[in-house]
Amino acid sequence: MDAIVKNFPSQTDVDGRPSQKEAEDAVRVLLRWAGDDPQREGLIDTPTRVVKAYKELFSGYDLAAEDVLGRTFEEVAGFDDIVLVKDIPFHSHCEHHMLPVVGHAHVAYLPEGRVLGLSKIARVVDIFGRRLQTQETMTAQIAGAIAETLRPRGVAVMIEAEHMCMAMRGVLKQGSTTLTTTFTGAFKTDAAEQARFMSMVRGFR
Ligand SMILES: Nc1nc2c(ncn2[C@@H]2O[C@H](COP(=O)(O)OP(=O)(O)OP(=O)(O)O)[C@@H](O)[C@H]2O)c(=O)[nH]1
Ligand SMILES: [Zn+2]
Structure with missing residues (x-):
């Protein structure tokens, strides 16, 4: 509990x-x-x-990101460069209409001694995705959970998603994509690190 x-x-x-x-x-x-x-x-x-x-x-309400992120590894031969897990598919529901939000998350961090199990990053996306959300909140929550538990040099999160409340009803704009980003630490203060994250997300498709 x-x-x-x-x-x-x-x-x-x-x-x-x-x-x-x-x-x-x-x-x-x-x-x-x-x-x-x-x-x-x-x-x-x-x-x-x-x-x-x-x-x-909505199973994400019964799970805590910090429980998942608690397992870390230190034996990484001094590796301290960007770890990016990209194209993580997720489903969520918007808190305004309770209609699906479908998209991908790209999550990166700059390790400070410790690294996460890669699957744990995807698990955290699911924990926050399986709640009623706004895309902005979900982006910030993923970044915040990793920043607080792992204490890396920086975290970068980008979410690209389609909102069914904009596609199936209301304004009826099928296929429009919303992009949101949250940067912490070096990704926020260092434009070059931010640019590297962007090119890694965009560059190798
Ligand atoms: N910022 C943000 N807005 C969202 C998200 N999901 C849905 N919305 C928007 O929430 C708004 C709610 O607007 P309202 O005017 O209260 O509700 P509505 O009459 O159903 O709005 P329409 O969708 O324009 O018909 C809409 O503009 C949705 O597009 C989200 O993740 N982030
Ligand atoms: Zn909605």
Whole structure:
């Protein structure tokens, strides 16, 4: 439970989450509101499936990035240059419409003695992705979690994503991409390091 409180200062920790039955009832209300009959054969199991899917899609609320980032390695022969994991695919949901956000994250850091297991970087992207988000918040959260736990010389995060709330409804702009970046440490203060990150992300496609 500690892990949740650290990364998710939410009402649910205070008030307790609704039960599975309450969540399924809420889906039945939405089905009726949309104009369908939750009792018809094709929809009878849908509330259970939706709640199960939500459990998976929003599983990031029950995980703490610092638990994942705690495992580091020091034996890297003095390696202290950029480590970049790029094109990490992710799915999230925008906090305004609860519609999917689909994209890729590029995450780099400049080690200071210690390095992370590469898979842990992708795990952190998933932890923050599997919550209701804005792209800006998610970008800053990934950078902040790595900066605080690993204390490297710098962190750079770029996210490129398409927001279904802009594609499937509202302004209806399919295919538009939103880019966000967060830089800390040397990536923020040193234009050359920032440029190197950009060219590594863009350069070898
Ligand atoms: N900055 C930011 N905005 C987002 C993100 N995801 C969705 N939005 C925007 O959130 C805004 C919400 O605007 P509102 O006017 O309150 O809601 P709306 O009437 O549904 O807006 P429209 O999408 O323009 O129809 C919209 O402009 C969305 O495009 C995000 O990750 N970051
Ligand atoms: Zn939205």
